Amino acid sequence: MQLPLFVYGTLRDPDLLAGVLGRPLRGKAMHAARAPGFRAVPYPGRIYPALVRAPGAAAEGLLLTDLTPFERDLLDAFEGEEYRRTTIAAVLADEPELHEADAYIPAMSVADTGEDWLLADWQRLHKPRVLGAEAAGAAEIRLKLIAVRPN
Secondary structure, X not given: OOOOEEEOOHHHOHHHHHHHHOOOOXXXXXXXXXXXXXXXXXXOXXXXXXEEEEEEEEEEEEEEOOOOHHHHHHHHHHHHHXXXXXXXXXXXXXXXXXXXXXXXXXXXXXXOOOOOOOHHHHXXXXXXXXXXXXXXXXXXXXXXXXXXXXX
8 A cells, every 4th residue: 555645845835836746736635634753844055945854843744635646656756865855753633543654754874953844934935936857857857757658
């Protein structure tokens, strides 16, 4: 069984997520969630975040539950070598129990700077400038994946 995917950074933006996947996710495919024991902090030298261990904290995010295996491969390629997908625990906003979920964590060690990475800041400062390029890059990845692995 495929685990849901916990996203905590730019993939929480519905426009960016739709641009990457080539389709919007709606309703029951996305659930407000948090990852206990983690924080989203700035990834050094980048405009997107890193998920780091932080006892007592909880990173805000979404659980994506309606991804195809092709879309998982697409997201792996989109996240690139800076991240690796690993299993963590997540809690839905309206439920107390823990759920296993995949999440992209940094491939390199990133320090917990004490500073939170905020989606609203990224949307205000960077989204208008990078959205088109990110969607175009994902479309290129999609075409390459389709050539080797049909939907």
